[in-house]
Amino acid sequence: MNTTVPASVYAQRRARLAAQLGAGGVAIVPTAPERQRNRDSDFLFRHDSYFYYLTGFTEPGACLVLAQGGQSTLFCQPKDLEREVWDGYRLGPAAAPQALVVDAAFSMAELDARLPRLLENAACVWYPFATHSGLAARVEGWLNTVRARVRYGALCPAAQNDLCTLLDEMRLFKDVHEQDIMRRASAISAQAHIRAMQRSACMLRAGEDVREYHLDAELLHAFRDAGSQYPAYGSIVAAGANACVLHYRADAAPVRDGELVLIDAGCELDSYASDITRTFPANGKFTGPQRALYDLVLASQEAAVAATKAGARFNDPHDATVAVLAQGMLDLGLLDKNKVGSAQDVIDKRAYFQFYMHRTSHWLGMDVHDCGSYVEPGEAGQASESKDPLSGETITNRPSRVLRPGMVLTIEPGIYVRPAEGVPEQFHNIGIRIEDDAIVTATGCELITRGVPVKADEIEALMRA
Numbered sequence: 001m002n003t004t005v006p007a008s009v010y011a012q013r014r015a016r017l018a019a020q021l022g023a024g025g026v027a028i029v030p031t032a033p034e035r036q037r038n039r040d041s042d043f044l045f046r047h048d049s050y051f052y053y054l055t056g057f058t059e060p061g062a063c064l065v066l067a068q069g070g071q072s073t074l075f076c077q078p079k080d081l082e083r084e085v086w087d088g089y090r091l092g093p094a095a096a097p098q099a100l101v102v103d104a105a106f107s108m109a110e111l112d113a114r115l116p117r118l119l120e121n122a123a124c125v126w127y128p129f130a131t132h133s134g135l136a137a138r139v140e141g142w143l144n145t146v147r148a149r150v151r152y153g154a155l156c157p158a159a160q161n162d163l164c165t166l167l168d169e170m171r172l173f174k175d176v177h178e179q180d181i182m183r184r185a186s187a188i189s190a191q192a193h194i195r196a197m198q199r200s201a202c203m204l205r206a207g208e209d210v211r212e213y214h215l216d217a218e219l220l221h222a223f224r225d226a227g228s229q230y231p232a233y234g235s236i237v238a239a240g241a242n243a244c245v246l247h248y249r250a251d252a253a254p255v256r257d258g259e260l261v262l263i264d265a266g267c268e269l270d271s272y273a274s275d276i277t278r279t280f281p282a283n284g285k286f287t288g289p290q291r292a293l294y295d296l297v298l299a300s301q302e303a304a305v306a307a308t309k310a311g312a313r314f315n316d317p318h319d320a321t322v323a324v325l326a327q328g329m330l331d332l333g334l335l336d337k338n339k340v341g342s343a344q345d346v347i348d349k350r351a352y353f354q355f356y357m358h359r360t361s362h363w364l365g366m367d368v369h370d371c372g373s374y375v376e377p378g379e380a381g382q383a384s385e386s387k388d389p390l391s392g393e394t395i396t397n398r399p400s401r402v403l404r405p406g407m408v409l410t411i412e413p414g415i416y417v418r419p420a421e422g423v424p425e426q427f428h429n430i431g432i433r434i435e436d437d438a439i440v441t442a443t444g445c446e447l448i449t450r451g452v453p454v455k456a457d458e459i460e461a462l463m464r465a
Contacts, residue, residue, distance in 0.1 A: 004270055005177045010056045011072075011101040013170065017054065018070035020166050024123030027066040027163055028115070028139065030132055034060045044230065049366040050128055050167050052271050055100055059091060061108050067118050071103050075114075078107040116145035122157045129162040164371065171365055172372035173406040178272060178365070179439055182408060183448045185228065185269035186437055189276050190451030192222035194462065196237075196263055197452075201284040201463040204257050210282070212237040215263065216250035223267040232273035232368045235265035239282065243431025244416040246358060257283045260290055262431055266368070273368040275410050276449045277435030284463030286456055289426040292332060293415055294456050297432045300324035300413040301454075304360055308403065308411060308438050308445040314374055315400040318360035321413040326352050333424050334417065349389050355417055361409045364437055370408075376401050407440040411447075 021027055031051040035043045047058050055064055061077040079092035096105035106114060119125055119142055127139060139160065146156045174182065195218040203210045216237045223231060237250035243262035255261055261282050266274035279294065281287070286294060303324045304317035326346040329335040340351045363370035379399040386395050403409075412435030419428045434454060438445040453459050 004181065005056060007056060007099065007101045009175070009177055010054060014054050014064075014066060014072050015070055016170065017166060018066050021066065021126055022124060024068055024121070024157075025126055025161075026068065026119055026122040026124070026157070027126040028063065028135075029054060029066075029128065029163065030063040030135060031057070031060060033132075046230075047271070048131075049171075049271070049371075050131070050163070053167065053171055053366065055102075057091070057100055058271075063108065063111060064102075065115070065118055068122060073114075073118065074100060074102045074105040075108045075111045076105060078109065112142070115142045116149075119143065119157055120146050120149065121155045124159040124161055125157045126161045126163040126166070128164045128167070131164070168371040168373065169377075171370065172363065173404070174365060174408050174439070175406070179406075179408075181270050181272045182274065182364075182437070182439075185232075185267055185272055185274040186276070186448040187451050188223060188226040188228050188269060189266040189274040190449055191226065192219045192265065192267065193263060193276055193278050193452040195219070195222050196261075197278070197280050197284075197459065197463050198465065200255055200261060200280070200282050204255070204283045210255035212239055212242075212250045212253050212255060212261075215255065215261065219263070219265045226267075228267035228269045229271075230268055232266045232268040232275065236263065236277075237265070238262045238431065241418075241429035241431070243279065243433075244418050244429060245431075246416070255282045258287065260430060260432065262433055264433065264435065271366050273364060273366065273370075274449065275364055275368050275412075275435060275437055276452065277412055277414075277433045278452060278454070278459070279432040279434065280459050280463065284460055286460065290430060290432075291456055293417070293427060293430055293432055296325065296328035296332065297413050297415050297434050298454065298456070299328070301411055301434050301436070304411045304413060305436075305438070305445065305447065308361075308409070308440065310403055310405050310440055310442050312403050313376075313400045314361065314403060314409070316403075317409075317411055321360045322347055322352060322356070325356055325413065325415065329355060329415075332427070334427065336422060339422075353390060354420070355415050356413070357416070358412075358414065360413055361411055364408045364410055372401075372407075374401050375399065403440045405440055405442050409438055409440070411436050411438055 029051050032048040037043045045060050063075040065073040074096050077090050093105040196215040199218045219235050235250050238248040239253050239255040239261050240259040242248045259282050262279045264277040266276050300321040303320040307316040307320040327343040330337050340346050346352050363372045375398045384397045414433030416431045417427045436447045436449045
């Protein structure tokens with residue numbers, strides 16, 4: 001269980017959700033299953049984010065049911081002293097109501113027997129669609145059991161709704177407890193990036209053989225040393241040309257003097273992710289071409305940060321980024337203005353896509369790519385169509401989400417220069433991304449990841465230390 005957030009906070013979330021289920025609504029929220037890694041060994045268990053959001057409970061083998069009137073029932077693993085010797089402490093059904101502030105708790109072994117009675121006479125059953133393999137079939141089985149009792153006057157729910165539509169909206173806005181955890185996670189991750197930067201420079205100055213896994217080790221050490229449970233995602237530690245592979249994973253490639261290193265890594269603390277990317281010179285000193293591209297990406301991020309504020313649209317930071325990058329690509333000769341035209345032509349034709357092929361932001365929370373619609377709910381019907389100038393595919397455009405206080409998103413522009421005809425050789429195999437995490441506020445945004453420097457001069461000064 002998470003002891004840093006009062007159990008009453010989870011009870012309040014359950015009450016808010018129950019109020020949205022409608023008359024006769026019942027919600028079913030299972031946690032994640034355990035996954036076998038190999039013989040007699042499982043992957044490290046990580047609970048389901050929806051389940052955790054409503055319970056704060058981290059044990060496997062559990063399910064929450066919110067019944068009519070907000071009655072909360074937890075199904076969990078029974079106490080088993082013999083298994084606890086091998087697998088660790090279990091809360092158990094007897095202790096769960098007081099510890100988790102739920103109304104009732106039973107063993108998971110009773111789930112199939114008790115669920116039909118909880119669904120009986122309900123109007124609608126809610127559960128997360130397409131997130132748990134086999135759950136829909138189990139719901140059908142429970143409903144069939146209810147139907148078998150119609151001769152006794154039982155009514156079977158006539159509707160099934162996707163619970164994600166309600167929970168995604170709730171989770172999109174982070175409360176003060178969530179924001180506090182995310183700030184702490186970001187501070188841990190920032191120190192991890194600093195350790196990796198300094199390790200790179202120190203080893204190269206000492207003439208040692210530096211590998212990507214050396215820097216990955218610094219990240220992992222800093223995460224665990226500060227109390228983080230594990231990385232929020234597989235860390236990207238990409239040296240040299242590997243930085244042009246967007247989802248590259250830390251491996252054994254050499255970190256060479258004179259090349260850049262791109263690290264995209266963040267820890268997970270008490271179930272909340274952080275997500276930071278920094279690009280730095282392996283030896284602590286940018287070359288001229290590296291600095292030119294780095295300053296361009298940083299300028300594009302500054303424009304995106306300025307566009308991130310309450311009342312703006314989710315797409316605004318991306319549009320601000322692209323505008324700066326498009327002009328910069330022309331100014332630096334990455335794109336030939338005689339061939340592609342003006343900066344607006346670069347944007348309209350998506351010519352920048354050769355060097356910048358991802359979006360600038362995504363939601364951040366319990367999941368590193370967190371849930372929540374990117375379309376403004378009340379405007380989803382305002383659709384228009386356009387043709388992608390690169391693929392020719394028809395794109396349906398809908399108004400993007402209006403940013404509001406409490407939303408948390410990343411701001412991560414980049415530039416990736418693979419060797420190609422017409423591309424100046426001095427920029428070949430340079431990949432740069434700069435990513436920070438932002439909490440939207442009433443007046444702008446709070447960057448919670450700036451514990452690690454972002455300006456080129458500051459990075460160089462840090463790596464000299």
